[in-house]
Amino acid sequence: MPEKTGPRIKDITITPIAIVDPPLLNAAGLHAPYALRTIVELVTDDGISGISEIPGNRAIDAALHDSIDLLIGKDVFQLNEIRQVLIDQFGTDTAAERGETPWDQRKLVHIFSAIEVACMDIIGKVTGRPIVDLLGGKMRDRVPFAAYLFYKYEGAGGELGFGTDPAATGWAAARQASGLTPAELVAQAKAMCAAFGFQSIKLKGGVFEPQQEVDAMFALHEAFGPDVPLRLDPNAIWKLETGIKYGRQLEPILEYLEDPVRGQENMAQVRQVLTIPLATNMCTTSFGDIPNSIRLGAEDIILSDHHFWGGLRASMTLAGICETFGRGLSMHSNSHLGISLAAMVHLGAAIPHLTYALDTHYPWQSDEVITAGRFTFEEGAVLVPTEPGLGVELDRVALARLHQNYLNCGLTKRDDEVEMQKIQPGWTFQSVRW
Template sequence: MVTSSGAKICDMVITPIAITDPPLLNAAGVHAPFALRTVLELVTESGIIGISEIPGNVQTNQSLESARSLVLGMDPFHLNALQHRLSGYFGKESASSRGNTPWDQRKLVHVFSALEVACLDIQGKILGRPVVDLLGGKMRDSVPFAAYLFYKYEGAGGHLGKSLDPNATGWAAARQRKAVDPEGIVYQAKAMCDAFGFQSIKLKGGAFEPRLETDSMFALYDAFGKDVPLRFDPNAIWKPETALTYGKELEPILEYLEDPVRSQKHMADLRKQLKTPLATNMCTTSFEDIPESVHLGSEDIILSDHHFWGGLKASMELARVCKTFGRDLSMHSNSHLGISMAAMTHLGAALPEVPYALDTHYPWQSEDVLVGGKLPIVDGAVAVPSGPGLGVELDRDMLAKLHADYLACGLTHRDDETEMQKYHPGWKFETVRW
């Protein structure tokens, strides 16, 4: 075990990367050929390196860089002091800072989550213990994840663009195949479940009219039967009356319905009229949102995301708050690589309860920055990495390659609307469409 002497942070390395991403559809448009991520490394005086990964955005990267002077010289165990420093520097972020898109656009939560995970990785390496032990210890040896389906256009993303690899087989072939109707979604689901053993299924909706998407859910039910839990996410793009009509129709087959409508009030109104539990990662997205959530009764399940809730320890606190106020907790996902997957798995292993398989985009990503490649998903679950800290190591060659892709692709932030206009000129994101 490494001693704590020389543990102060003496360097911070910020590496923006671009990872291949297929043209996946959602309420805000379609994914670009590359998704942006940022890999953070914190280096201690004794040479210990802690790593983390967050959604990539030039503003977030600039915010991280601007916080450099607040981070250098800090003890990686002093996370409360670090958070206090950052909060004083960035100021309070309101709920409106999140933005109306399906992804969170706040800066402080991203910056702190990146720093916190890297510090926990350092702590674990100093102590010789995995991050899960720093969160209270393992409640399970592996963490269940769900198949995450998307409507998509044909194509694999990245340098291939819309072209297909004729030699691809299995999931690699399905990953690049078009899926814009119930038949395509069922094909995608079977390929993903065959490849990874998922035992729960989620469909990202909001891309097409409610009738087609509802029919897709019933097609999944017909294909997989009642023993495979199904969940559906219209991305808060339905009108209240639309959500009630199709929510009633879907009641017999859904495990939960995620963000069918926008705002806590509309969610609460709908929740009174449906038997299906409602989940959210859009209407209740911060601790400041919880009092109104409890007052209105806006959801049954909060989908945490340590990138958006301020880190792993904050997510553990959220689990206790959820239990106090009669909520279940599960996990949201975004296009991510193995560093985030490892952090999500440590968190999932430490949570007191995991009543629902967690979300992950991981099968959609074909690259990784981990030595040894991607973390394996076996029978729909990921084993908790056993090494100290996060238990994963950076592949320096892949990091350099993906950084070069970032420099070459020309993207600086996520913009699904502009990408959608390449397919449908003049298309505009609407917060409520159907």
Template sequence: MTTSLPVIAVTITPIAFPDPPLLNSAGVHQPWALRAIVQVHCGDELVGLGETYGDAPHLALLGRAAGALAGLDVFDLAGLRSRIAAAVGVVDAPDRHGLTGGSSAEKTLARIVSPFEVALLDLQGQVTERPVHALLGGKVRETVPFSAYLFYKWAGHPGAEPDEYGEALDPAGIVAQARRMIDRYGFRSIKLKGGVFPPEQEINAIRALRVAFPDMPLRLDPNCAWTVDTSVKVAEETAGLLEYLEDPTAGLAGMAEVAALAPMPLATNMCVVRFADLPESVARGSVGIVLADHHYWGGLTASAHLATICRTWGLGLSMHSNSHLGISLAAMTHLAAATPNLTYAVDTHMPWQLGVDVVAEPLHFIDGSVTVPDAPGLGVSLDQDALARLHENYLTCGIRERDDTAYMRLFEPGYTKRRPRW
């Protein structure tokens, strides 16, 4: 006889935490990053955790979804998706920054399902006394390597004191930033967020990083800031320097043109962002590496399905990151631990959060990697005091939706988001 373990209640808490002025092709990060923490409650005082975006339109959709989950068996992931789809309906909710590719109703639904699915897997693990990676097929690695994620940045937000990373607006600043991050966390690969300055300047930064770190894999991601012709020129000038070039230009057709001529593989988190994108991408040869992100692919099991498809077609696999905290880091670590063909170091923004977190005992980077937790579920628990503080930040920060372009215009009134810009 099977016993159901029903969802009793769902709590969604919007939070905000300090974010540095990190530059990208859309503008610059605002002083506060927004997230939402999902708690799914069931019997025996068990609580499953999820983490997701905190923008107001997304929060509204999360609320509609949460209202439909009472009584759902925590093992019924198919029921989770169908209930949320019925509650939310057909909605296309694009983000303002556009750094994760185009929007669609399919992608919007996946983004809503994700934090609840992670929370249910956390509960399943607690009930069965198994870590989440065991529920995803089993652990294939003991540690998960992450990459140093570098950004051009101002010393601090205008009018505020400089942050501890300081200014990085030229190759010397980028190299100094890399040294600081690598000395602290031990990363063994490096990614530079480009699309900020003319390509020649960013190529010079890559060359400076190669001199400073001769043995480390390097990546460059301009978030579709370049034309096809510019992308090809950059690819030619960085031959032998880059592990991969990420999203140099927009669209599957444009990426295919570049991929046909580039000496290194192209990666993406912007042109392959849903399952419907995969057939055309494979047919065109648009990308060699997909950067999965469980936050908008529909959760951990959907991301595992994506990994299988990538393996079938010989595509490489890594993970994309946005500003996030420890629940997301734990989810990413479990997924990476159970994904055999995830062979590239994973992106993470955690070093930019400077220790701010909502979990009681955060996972740590040792030699650039995170040891895979073997405790039941995700292996992390909420720090309720920290959650309350970060929720208070949300209430008082005045930001309700991420908009890198609007924030940049406060300091450069004529600034426009243009893709391509060069």
């Protein structure tokens, strides 16, 4: 019998966009008024479209353009072949290419995750099955997420700049208000949880000296009580002795402490002293990191991200490794729209042992690029789409508008240090600050 083949890639469109982003603070500086994303669309020879979304970066976009000729004509079902073609072209990523900032800067993992998700969107449409079924099927109907708090300056980003809408109420008002003190963070958390129903809370730390952030966590604990899990992420900016000192203070109230210190060796030393679980998306970030992680006992929980681990299927492999070695698993987030959120939900539904609610920046974003509009959260969770593929479709009018934002704003990559220097001249990113 002749070998069966699937739909083949005929066209690839790569569209950089810029979405409104508030002035959120982190260890690397300040979010720009716009966050960059890249939307990738594959169209097959029989007219089926598949889409994906990744963090925006001009260098990665250029590499995606360089991959077009390599991928035209490929069978969308042959993902192993597609991955090998990309490896042959770009090589494998190194740990150094990840960088020291809280976000990942590796090329191959971004490119392949973009192509894989779009291909799986097509495969789902061809087979009439949602992506979760292509990953082995649903383990849950709803995927839980956590409230993600940020220290921030006043303002909503984008065209509003640092201004506010005085008529805004509820979460819309909290999204624009400053949040620099423990009381302001508690108000932010209450508004976000009221609007989205989140059952657990995370604070992006690494912004102020540690005691201020520890005090904020205790304020949240007092406001929400012992039944609401709390997490703190200093983004690896603490020294070893700092991580141990403040980790001990936080032990009674935290669900887990994320990346208090930099590197697997330092994480392992903190882990030997503290009783609370340690999580990471900065010290164990690739399959090559795992053997040393297991040897050292560097963390208890790995925060995956299909954009950074090489796609959805690779993330399922990671889930199996975590189960084998007794590691918890959840997901890291970035400033994303509904295409990435849909992919996260399909993956989160398929993972057998999803031990913690996922991170999401989604409440901080106001734009959207899918036709159904923004996703709805019920009690902090998102229903798993049941339509074929991702279950979302591209809003081409919104895509054109957001692409024009990209052209107008002049940003080509994320650089929180430069943005911070606009507010605090001379400020520089330090990989270890306290």
